[in-house]
Amino acid sequence: MKPVAFDYYAPASSEEALATLAELGYDGKVLAGGQSLIAAMNFRMSRPAALVDLNNVPELAYINPTAEGGLAIGTMTRVSDVEHSEEVARRFPLLTEVAKFIAHPQIRRRGTFGGAIAHADPAGQLPGISLLMNMKCLLKSSEGERWVDAPDLIIGPFMTVIEPQEMLSEIVLDPFPARTGCKYVQVARQSGGYAQSAVGAIVTLDENGVCQVARVVLMGVYEIPILSEKAAEVLVGNKPSPEVYAAVAEAVQAEIDPATDLAATAEYRRSITRTLAVRCLTEAFDRARKGA
Amino acid sequence: MAKLFPIKVTVNGKEYEREVEARLLLSDFLRHDLGLLGTHVGCEHGICGACTILFDGEAVRSCLIFAVQANGHSVRTVESLGTPEELHPLQQSFHEKHALQCGFCTPGFLMTLVPFLEENPHPSEEEIREAIDGNICRCTGYEKIVEAVQDASEKLSQKK
Numbered sequence: 001m002k003p004v005a006f007d008y009y010a011p012a013s014s015e016e017a018l019a020t021l022a023e024l025g026y027d028g029k030v031l032a033g034g035q036s037l038i039a040a041m042n043f044r045m046s047r048p049a050a051l052v053d054l055n056n057v058p059e060l061a062y063i064n065p066t067a068e069g070g071l072a073i074g075t076m077t078r079v080s081d082v083e084h085s086e087e088v089a090r091r092f093p094l095l096t097e098v099a100k101f102i103a104h105p106q107i108r109r110r111g112t113f114g115g116a117i118a119h120a121d122p123a124g125q126l127p128g129i130s131l132l133m134n135m136k137c138l139l140k141s142s143e144g145e146r147w148v149d150a151p152d153l154i155i156g157p158f159m160t161v162i163e164p165q166e167m168l169s170e171i172v173l174d175p176f177p178a179r180t181g182c183k184y185v186q187v188a189r190q191s192g193g194y195a196q197s198a199v200g201a202i203v204t205l206d207e208n209g210v211c212q213v214a215r216v217v218l219m220g221v222y223e224i225p226i227l228s229e230k231a232a233e234v235l236v237g238n239k240p241s242p243e244v245y246a247a248v249a250e251a252v253q254a255e256i257d258p259a260t261d262l263a264a265t266a267e268y269r270r271s272i273t274r275t276l277a278v279r280c281l282t283e284a285f286d287r288a289r290k291g292a
Numbered sequence: 293m294a295k296l297f298p299i300k301v302t303v304n305g306k307e308y309e310r311e312v313e314a315r316l317l318l319s320d321f322l323r324h325d326l327g328l329l330g331t332h333v334g335c336e337h338g339i340c341g342a343c344t345i346l347f348d349g350e351a352v353r354s355c356l357i358f359a360v361q362a363n364g365h366s367v368r369t370v371e372s373l374g375t376p377e378e379l380h381p382l383q384q385s386f387h388e389k390h391a392l393q394c395g396f397c398t399p400g401f402l403m404t405l406v407p408f409l410e411e412n413p414h415p416s417e418e419e420i421r422e423a424i425d426g427n428i429c430r431c432t433g434y435e436k437i438v439e440a441v442q443d444a445s446e447k448l449s450q451k452k
Contacts, residue, residue, distance in 0.1 A: 001313065001315050001316055001317070001320065002315075002317065002336060003315040003317075004315070005294055005313065005314070005315055006314055006315060007295065007314065008297060008314035008358070008360055010360075010361075010363075034356055034357065034358075034361075035338060035353070035356050038317075038338075038355075038356045038357070038358070039337035039338045039356060041315075042317070042336050042337050042355070043337060051314070053361060055361060100422075103338075103426065104341065104425055104426020104427075105351065105404070105408075105422070105423060105425070105426055106341065106344055106351045106352050106353055106404060106426050107338060107353065107356075107426060109350050109351060109352050110347075110352045110353070110356065110357070190425075191422075191425040192425050192426055
């Protein structure tokens with residue numbers, strides 16, 4: 001058998017899951033879709049003493065509209081359910097687009113939205129997108145609950161501020177203002193493979209076509225996804241143009257520190273990040289102008 | 293002695309009751325405990341797709357699910373498709389179009405494509421390629437597999 005031995009709990013409710021996590025403390029680990037965790041356990045890179053399996057807690061899987069016009073997504077919602085949700089496509093087409101890049105259909109069928117964020121795999125798409133969209137994460141424990149914004153949730157590769165007795169229960173997406181455009185682009189060696197570099201952008205224009213807000217995330221080019229400060233500095237207050245996009249592509253070079261590995265050299269990653277930044281911003285601002 | 297968990301799981305329409313260690317993968321349960329060797333195990337970390345099975349009717353990796361998680365669920369493997377005398381239309385198309393050579397990846401392709409064709413009876417080539425992007429084949433170059441799926445889509449729609 002590939003993984004090391006572990007104890008297993010299959011709570012039937014959220015409450016029971018939280019009580020089990022509280023009891024287990026540092027020994028407990030939440031099992032959501034398992035599409036990253038079980039692979040890591042098969043390699044014995046991950047060796048949890050006990051798993052608390054949330055797959056028998058149907059109340060944790062939902063996509064509900066919020067009063068603000070956004071969406072609340074239950075942590076156990078399968079990625080493929082997000083991918084095919086009409087509500088998601090209507091309110092957050094960015095997520096529908098991104099979902100197609102996440103691994104493969106069979107993995108998306110089982111993998112969960114919350115699990116992917118809580119796992120904080122630096123190579124995964126959803127942790128980066130959670131920063132980009134500034135998703136609001138609800139952490140629950142048997143003692144109570146707290147809200148953490150995604151950029152404060154992820155603190156390192158596979159590291160979050162989620163305490164052992166806590167679980168990520170719900171993720172809330174706030175609606176975008178008018179004249180906002182979004183885009184995600186990536187380069188990977190094969191369909192469903194990890195991106196060697198990826199860029200996501202959410203930009204908002206004012207009535208005069210000047211960039212008011214710009215959120216740009218860079219993925220695969222640092223130890224964790226980066227919410228670029230340089231990109232926002234260059235973009236905000238300026239009218240978007242090819243020259244501005246090129247300036248952003250240049251400015252973000254100071255923030256990234258790509259690695260050389262089997263998939264790509266650091267130099268190549270820098271080069272494609274330049275190209276991707278321009279492509280991503282061109283399309284995002286185009287969409288913002290169209291009000292999409 | 294490791295702790296054992298009792299499970300009740302329906303595999304290819306037959307109910308099995310077994311006791312399993314929590315760390316036993318569903319793929320190994322199917323092969324070692326039930327002797328269903330049609331489910332092939334390649335990479336065992338979710339990349340190759342050879343171990344794809346249907347879990348409550350949906351194509352998933354059996355190497356990324358623990359057997360204990362199948363308790364109360366229904367599993368279908370490649371053994372549930374056709375018999376050597378009467379192949380499933382998709383198997384027949386794979387045979388006729390030479391969509392396999394060594395055959396190692398084939399069960400995973402078939403179990404990925406069976407629900408795909410049910411949901412999408414007339415797929416475009418692009419849709420077919422998207423559906424199988426999680427299955428690796430090192431023999432065919434995928435061309436013949438795509439042809440076989442197109443052929444099966446015709447066979448299946450004539451059948452109805």
